[in-house]
Amino acid sequence: MQKKAIKNIAAIVLLLVVAYNSVYFKKLDEVKAAAVSKEFDAVTYASNYLTVKLTPQLSNAIELQELIQKVHAEPESTFQKYSHALGIGNIKYFLVKGEGVITAIGDDAVSLLLKNDSAQKEIKIATEFVFGNAVRDASGLININEFNNTMDFNNVSAEINKIIRSEVLPPFKSRVKKGDLVQFAGAIELNQAHVSLEEIEVVPVGLKIVKQ
């Protein structure tokens, strides 16, 4: 009889332990806050990428004039060494910098002659269509494995471009004139399978009017 009572008590204790460890009580606002913190914050990510990761790297970017010469001379090795892309395919991006004189101011871009360019070839700096993945991908500093969802890395591009359109372009567009000497840093896109250097357009990250 006593044995049976001990058995029952042990079973009840065991049941209580299992039940206690199976149920957890948490405050609803804490659970909601934890769920929100797991959502990807593209705005913060983009801002952090531009200021902390990308800006310090701009001084290490290849001179655009030098890149053009290298792509002409050794396209394969130049793409391998200097280009980046988050995905796979022919579209590749380069981080570039340079200096030149403004030759024309258009609705969508300014034209510029690179300094000391013997070929006297004009390139463009986008001032209207700052969209796409050029700035996100060109540095090679972002790893695709950081993202679980396609829309997360699409949103990173959208937020980076938004910052450029709202913070980099307005002060430049309001002051720049034909004949100004301008320093720029940014990203360009080239198609590796069909390289065309005729219409190079830089998506700017940094723009500075050196001399007016």
Next chain:
Amino acid sequence: MIKEKKYFLLLIFSFGLLWGCKNKTTSEQPKKIAVIVSTLNNPWFVFLAEKASAQAKKLGYESKIFDSQNNTSLETDHFENAIASGFNAILFNPTDAEGSVANVMRAKAASVPVFCMDREVNTTDGATSQILSDSYSGCVALGKYFVEKMNKQGKYVELLGLVSDNNTWNRSKGFHSLVDHYPNLKMVAQQSADFDRNKAMEVLESILQANPDIDAVFCGNDAMAMGAYQALVAAGKADHVKVFGFDGAEDAVNAIKDGKIEATAMQFPQVMAETAARYADEYFKGKKDFPKKMPVAVELVTEKNVDDYIAYGKKEPDQQKK
């Protein structure tokens, strides 16, 4: 003592036998890769499936194509058969982003890796990797070209694909992420035509009744773009209404050459198929860390560069115009 020794020898013999069987399986029989594709009733998906299967064979594996006929139940049967028949990996083109999740999870439970091609499933846990066209970015590029060609103003119609397909919304969102910055570009109608040529023609004919003064039509795929073009021809408006598509289908590439449609975005099914097969090969060789979603770049095709392209991809160097 002798009896114990006998048992010990029998045990060693059994282990040896098992080891031999295991070695025979791994060294003599090639692994098997199933290619399960949403439909073989569309040449684009036939091309995708055949390229995936061919690449799997090239890498030394047995391969078989299963046609789901756009039916998730049939797709489920294919998954069950593939798992039961001992396929070691599945290269998968899903029928439905939501409805195919259970099949992917079934394969995962059976430790069979799944590599999605072109279409995604709405889970990041199931598939080992999903190799997908970067539809969003492709439509950002299309959107930019659209704004330039429209000179930042005019009325337009958007024809959407299947509303249950993620690609439909990725394309639409990419396009609008740029075009919506221009308030003088007004979308007067947005309707689904299910990626279907005939339906697109009917839908646009109906829209034109209420909006005869449109300037452009943006379509979520090339089949709809061709259908829209037919409707515009019938209405006598083909000369001044601009049509934009997406896919890189043969008739769209030819229509760009003929000046009938303005642009398309070229997808690369061969790249997706071969990447999926290569990932399966790397998985068998021990790699386990794959990107959950791998975007494949999509390229803008216009009258300027159309000679560089053929259906489903880029011309080889010897095919290019001198």
